[in-house]
Amino acid sequence: MQRYSAWNLFKHGLRGHKGWQPAWRSPEPKAHYDVVIIGGGGHGLATAYYLAKRHGIRAAVVEKSWIGGGNTGRNTTIVRSNYRLPEMQALLEHALKLWEGLSDELNYNVMFSQRGAIFLGHSDGDMARLAERGDALRCAGIDAELLSRAQVHKLIPLLDISDAARFPIVGGLIQRRGGTARHDAVAWGYARAADALGVDIIQQCEVTGFAIAGGRVTGVETSRGHIGAGRVGIVVAGNSGHVAGLAGLRLPVESHILQAFVTEPVKPMIDTVIMSQSLHCYISQSDKGEIVLGGDPDFYPSYTQRGQPMRIEEVAGQAIGLVPALSKLRMLRGWAGTTDMTCDGSPIFDETPVADLHINGGWCYGGFKATPGSGWLFAEQLATGRVADLARPFGLGRFASGATVDEAGSGPMPHHR
Amino acid sequence: MLLINCPHCGPRAQAEFGFERPVETILPVDASTATMVERLYTRTNARGVSAELWRHSHGCRAWLRIDRHVVTHEILCVALWVALWQAPQ
Numbered sequence: 001m002q003r004y005s006a007w008n009l010f011k012h013g014l015r016g017h018k019g020w021q022p023a024w025r026s027p028e029p030k031a032h033y034d035v036v037i038i039g040g041g042g043h044g045l046a047t048a049y050y051l052a053k054r055h056g057i058r059a060a061v062v063e064k065s066w067i068g069g070g071n072t073g074r075n076t077t078i079v080r081s082n083y084r085l086p087e088m089q090a091l092l093e094h095a096l097k098l099w100e101g102l103s104d105e106l107n108y109n110v111m112f113s114q115r116g117a118i119f120l121g122h123s124d125g126d127m128a129r130l131a132e133r134g135d136a137l138r139c140a141g142i143d144a145e146l147l148s149r150a151q152v153h154k155l156i157p158l159l160d161i162s163d164a165a166r167f168p169i170v171g172g173l174i175q176r177r178g179g180t181a182r183h184d185a186v187a188w189g190y191a192r193a194a195d196a197l198g199v200d201i202i203q204q205c206e207v208t209g210f211a212i213a214g215g216r217v218t219g220v221e222t223s224r225g226h227i228g229a230g231r232v233g234i235v236v237a238g239n240s241g242h243v244a245g246l247a248g249l250r251l252p253v254e255s256h257i258l259q260a261f262v263t264e265p266v267k268p269m270i271d272t273v274i275m276s277q278s279l280h281c282y283i284s285q286s287d288k289g290e291i292v293l294g295g296d297p298d299f300y301p302s303y304t305q306r307g308q309p310m311r312i313e314e315v316a317g318q319a320i321g322l323v324p325a326l327s328k329l330r331m332l333r334g335w336a337g338t339t340d341m342t343c344d345g346s347p348i349f350d351e352t353p354v355a356d357l358h359i360n361g362g363w364c365y366g367g368f369k370a371t372p373g374s375g376w377l378f379a380e381q382l383a384t385g386r387v388a389d390l391a392r393p394f395g396l397g398r399f400a401s402g403a404t405v406d407e408a409g410s411g412p413m414p415h416h417r
Numbered sequence: 418m419l420l421i422n423c424p425h426c427g428p429r430a431q432a433e434f435g436f437e438r439p440v441e442t443i444l445p446v447d448a449s450t451a452t453m454v455e456r457l458y459t460r461t462n463a464r465g466v467s468a469e470l471w472r473h474s475h476g477c478r479a480w481l482r483i484d485r486h487v488v489t490h491e492i493l494c495v496a497l498w499v500a501l502w503q504a505p506q
């Protein structure tokens with residue numbers, strides 16, 4: 001692997017940047033791998049990287065389209081670990097610690113920016129819930145700070161904190177270690193580092209079926225032929241239900257649409273991540289200067305990766321209510337991803353009823369922040385055949401036993417969160 | 418946005434309707450625990466036609482069965498849901 005450094009940039013600059021090698025190879029699939037990972041999003045690529053790095057296993061990553069073209073390249077890139085439930089806190093704090101060293105680890109700038117992530121409180125009720133969450137987080141050793149209205153205003157001067165505001169601001173809760181990262185860079189950084197360790201990244205290769213013998217998976221059928229495997233990991237986000245279905249399995253997952261959109265780029269105006277305890281709108285500014293906006297899902301099953309304008313209107317309305325200056329900006333582009341919404345809103349790590357066929361999915365609309373941790377834990381699962389400790393609460397059996405991890409406390413319907 | 422042809426009201430914008438749940442997740446009240454778990458917590462979620470229960474919430478409020486293709490968004494049929502008390506077969 002050619003290292004990326006200021007010195008190398010300078011050296012290659014002298015030769016007109018003609019000496020750079022491709023960041024990863026495009027190998028033909030081999031007949032057999034110890035492990036095949038289905039899905040070349042951030043989670044699949046991170047899994048492959050840690051599998052090679054920590055367990056010495058060189059897997060193949062099989063991607064039907066191009067790497068990072070799924071939810072990894074479509075999300076609003078918010079990274080934080082300030083969840084309500086201890087199982088989610090432990091899972092995401094582990095990931096956040098990995099984020100903190102990720103650019104060095106991969107020798108790739110993932111532009112992880114710990115600019116702080118704020119939940120706004122709009123009422124006394126909101127503030128009580130935020131204070132409760134903050135206390136719980138601090139007891140778990142995760143940073144959280146309750147802010148007054150004046151402190152929030154200092155951090156986000158463009159916020160409408162007037163008494164006539166559409167959404168009154170009473171205060172907020174901030175995780176200062178939270179922030180954003182460059183989504184594509186995460187996929188590319190993991191891909192490049194995994195490739196350097198001998199992982200085969202096979203793009204334009206769709207898994208269309210499984211080879212199963214005696215209740216055990218022995219390989220995958222793909223648009224580029226059969227690939228044998230000792231163990232297979234499904235990491236396909238919105239397509240979890242479809243791919244598991246190819247092995248005859250039904251999951252607690254519905255595929256829904258989530259949209260995001262950005263404005264034209266402007267000078268820095270918002271340098272924290274703004275979320276709300278009561279609204280469904282989140283706002284941040286990318287390094288390019290675009291204001292990145294997202295909100296609720298579209299609330300009905302769909303694989304189209306195409307959203308309805310109604311939702312954009314709603315999110316834009318809320319965003320302008322919070323930060324009136326946004327009304328001056330023109331919208332540049334919008335897009336949607338297909339998210340794997342589970343029946344409790346939490347992810348799934350488990351072995352399936354088919355031996356050696358493992359699944360990591362169900363990350364709903366919140367799995368980008370988990371990328372390094374998810375890969376780390378799933379690599380351990382694929383190497384040992386056992387679900388890693390931090391991932392143990394997220395087995396498929398939790399629904400039948402009643403041990404669901406329902407962060408939003410909103411019951412069993414995937415679209416009610 | 419989908420254009421949904423309500424049997425009562427005619428073609429109306431999706432914004433007037435609410436998706437309730439896939440038909441396969443409707444629970445008979447006297448179902449066994451195993452059936453309840455199966456119905457509530459598993460989905461076929463196929464890349465194909467999905468049979469769903471919707472409601473014309475901001476219109477006539479009728480419960481509707483809508484068969485929809487979840488990859489193309491083609492709507493195959495919209496019918497009044499008259500057999501709510503009956504578990505789907």
Ligand SMILES: Cc1cc2nc3c(=O)[nH]c(=O)nc-3n(C[C@H](O)[C@H](O)[C@H](O)COP(=O)(O)OP(=O)(O)OC[C@H]3O[C@@H](n4cnc5c(N)ncnc54)[C@H](O)[C@@H]3O)c2cc1C
Nearest residue numbers: 039041042043064070071072075076078207337367368369
């Ligand atoms: C609009 C939007 C905003 C979001 N905002 C945030 C946020 O702010 N913070 C956050 O933490 N999370 C957010 N998320 C969620 C986050 O994007 C996902 O949870 C996460 O990216 C999932 O990563 P992944 O690698 O599992 O999925 P993906 O990147 O979707 O990767 C799955 C891959 O599997 C491939 N695949 C599918 N089927 C097959 C097949 N049959 N054969 C081979 N390959 C296949 C796909 O092509 C895809 O590349 C958001 C999601 C969306 C859509």
Ligand SMILES: [Zn+2]
Nearest residue numbers: 423426473477
């Ligand atoms: Zn009607």
